[in-house]
Structures are given as structure tokens and as C-alpha cells.
Amino acid sequence: VKPLDSFALKHSGGELLVLDQRQLPDLEIWLRCDSPAAMTTMIKDLAIRGAPLIGVGAALALAKFAEAGASPTALQQAAAMLRAARPTAVNLMAAMDRMLAAMDHLVATAEEIFSEDAALCERLGDNGQQLIADGDGVLTHCNAGQLATAGIGTALGVIYKAFSRGRRLHVFADETRPLLQGARLTAYELQKWEIPHTLICDNMAAVLMAAGRIQKVFVGADRIARNGDFANKIGTYGVAVLAKHHGIPFYVVAPHTTIDFACADGAGIPVEQRDAEEVRGAAGAFGKVSWAPPGCDTFNPAFDVTPAALVSGYVLDSGFFPVMPSA
Numbered sequence: 001v002k003p004l005d006s007f008a009l010k011h012s013g014g015e016l017l018v019l020d021q022r023q024l025p026d027l028e029i030w031l032r033c034d035s036p037a038a039m040t041t042m043i044k045d046l047a048i049r050g051a052p053l054i055g056v057g058a059a060l061a062l063a064k065f066a067e068a069g070a071s072p073t074a075l076q077q078a079a080a081m082l083r084a085a086r087p088t089a090v091n092l093m094a095a096m097d098r099m100l101a102a103m104d105h106l107v108a109t110a111e112e113i114f115s116e117d118a119a120l121c122e123r124l125g126d127n128g129q130q131l132i133a134d135g136d137g138v139l140t141h142c143n144a145g146q147l148a149t150a151g152i153g154t155a156l157g158v159i160y161k162a163f164s165r166g167r168r169l170h171v172f173a174d175e176t177r178p179l180l181q182g183a184r185l186t187a188y189e190l191q192k193w194e195i196p197h198t199l200i201c202d203n204m205a206a207v208l209m210a211a212g213r214i215q216k217v218f219v220g221a222d223r224i225a226r227n228g229d230f231a232n233k234i235g236t237y238g239v240a241v242l243a244k245h246h247g248i249p250f251y252v253v254a255p256h257t258t259i260d261f262a263c264a265d266g267a268g269i270p271v272e273q274r275d276a277e278e279v280r281g282a283a284g285a286f287g288k289v290s291w292a293p294p295g296c297d298t299f300n301p302a303f304d305v306t307p308a309a310l311v312s313g314y315v316l317d318s319g320f321f322p323v324m325p326s327a
């Protein structure tokens with residue numbers, strides 16, 4: 001595998017390196033990934049996350065395994081293990097399918113998946129940036145930026161492109177309970193980019209919308225069904241309902257690797273359920289805190305499904321579409 005460089009995933013000095021997103025923003029620690037099993041654990045534990053980036057990371061882990069001389073059977077088993085690491089983001093499955101269809105050139109295919117993802121982000125940014133007007137307040141949920149892709153991101157990539165073309169804008173970042181991707185990751189990225197932003201708790205979006213401070217919403221996706229229903233980080237659906245009530249355009253930004261044409265509608269999207277401890281408290285570089293009675297019952301879906309009827313448009317790498325285009 002040749003040297004590769006992105007914000008949260010690198011191949012350098014012959015090693016596959018993952019920026020440990022669990023420790024951000026306090027610590028910037030790069031983890032060495034030496035096997036498909038290690039990558040599977042990192043994906044499950046969210047050391048690496050974001051729909052496009054887990055696909056890219058899994059592909060590179062498989063390529064390294066091939067380079068080390070793994071047999072076709074071992075490669076197939078490793079691909080199956082990586083594919084099952086998380087169930088919702090279809091980019092992971094798409095990347096593994098593409099790798100398995102290219103068994104005799106796995107290294108070149110993984111390198112292609114990496115560089116294509118960065119190029120797709122550029123196109124998304126170009127296709128979406130004109131939706132942001134000078135002076136807009138823009139809300140985003142979770143993290144759909146450089147920490148979620150091998151490039152500038154999807155929803156955040158659109159914002160970045162509008163900003164870098166001189167549009168004055170202000171980003172409101174939902175903190176995104178329970179794992180705080182908005183606070184820990186999106187605010188961290190926006191600070192690095194020097195884009196004006198305000199971090200809010202998830203329950204503060206409605207009041208800002210009512211006050212006329214938010215003109216557009218941009219979110220990423222983990223899987224878009226054929227009819228335009230899509231899964232994204234838990235809380236996205238609530239934001240879409242709020243936006244509809246306030247007459248605020250709500251846009252989904254995603255590369256074609258996030259579209260699942262085999263899935264007719266949102267009911268067919270598998271939603272990952274995660275550990276109760278994520279809701280009972282929080283953990284990070286600061287340690288671990290609990291604020292709920294030990295063992296208390298929780299509900300912790302990692303994603304929700306937003307119906308297409310709440311979506312004002314899809315920013316795809318092939319263009320902007322007010323309704324989801326057919327294959």
C-alpha cells in the first residue's frame with residue numbers, strides 16, 4: 001500500500017494509522033492497525049467512524065492483510081468480519097463487496113477507494129455550496145466532516161466550500177447525544193478551519209429555529225434507501241421534523257457509496273443498537289462518568305430513519321436533486 005494521508009486515516013512508514021476519535025478533542029493519538037481484527041475492533045469501538053471512513057479503513061486493512069500474504073480464504077473471512085463490524089452504514093458493505101470482486105488487485109482497489117472518497121467529497125462540496133447564501137445560519141448534526149471521510153467531508157464539506165468561497169455563514173453544531181460527535185468532533189474541526197460556529201445541546205435547535213437564526217440544515221447519511229428515506233445519527237429525524245415545522249430547508253449530503261438501491265425504503269435499513277453505558281454516562285480522554293442508576297434500562301439506537309417527505313434535497317456527487325433520483 002502506498003503512502004496515503006487524510007485527516008483521520010493514514011498509511012505512513014508501512015503502517016496503517018487511525019486517529020483515535022474516542023480521545024478527541026483532548027488527545028490526538030494515532031493507533032497502529034496491524035490486522036483486519038484490529039480494524040474491526042476500532043470500527044466497533046468508534047476509534048474510527050463515519051460511514052465513508054469506515055469503508056475506506058476496512059478496505060485498507062484488508063489490502064494490508066493481502067500484502068502480508070493472507071490466503072484467499074483468510075481474506076474472505078476477514079472481509080466478512082469487517083463487513084459485520086457495524087450494520088447501518090452501507091459504505092462499509094459496498095467497500096467490502098468491491099474488494100471481494102477484485103481479489104487479484106486488492107491493494108490497488110483499496111488505494112482507489114481511499115482517493116475516490118476524497119474526490120467524492122470535493123464534488124459534494126461543489127454541488128452543495130451554492131445552497132448556502134451569504135449570512136446564513138446553518139445547523140448540522142453529528143460529524144460529517146474530515147473525521148468521517150478521507151476528504152473534506154459531506155455535510156461539513158459543503159459548509160467548508162461555501163465558507164472558502166467567501167460566503168459569511170455561522171454553523172450551529174448539535175452536540176449529538178449520546179456520544180457527542182457534534183461537540184467532540186464537529187466543533188473541533190470547525191475550530192481548525194476557523195469557521196464561525198456555536199455548539200448547542202440537541203434540545204436547543206428548536207428555539208434557534210423559532211428565533212430565525214437557522215436558514216438551512218445539512219446532514220450526512222449512513223444509508224439512503226431507493227425512495228429517499230435515509231438513516232443518519234440518532235436525532236437527525238427530530239431535526240428534520242423541527243425544520244419542517246419552521247419551514248427551513250433540510251438537505252442530505254452523501255456520496256453514491258451511501259446509497260442502497262437494493263433497499264426500497266427506510267423500513268429496510270438495519271439500525272444498530274449500542275451499549276446501555278453510552279446512555280447512562282459518558283467516557284473519553286477525561287475518564288468515565290455515570291449519571292444514571294447502575295443497571296437502569298436504556299434505549300440506545302445509534303441511528304434513526306428520516307422519511308424522504310422531510311427532505312428538501314439531496315446533494316449527491318452526481319448533482320443536486322430535490323427528490324431522490326432513481327438508479
Ligand code: MRU
Pocket residue numbers: 049050051052089141142143144145148149153154155181219220221222232233234302
Ligand atoms: O456513529 P457514527 O459516529 O459513525 O455516526 C456517523 C454519522 O451518523 C454521520 O452523520 C454519517 O456517517 C455520515 S458521515 C459523512
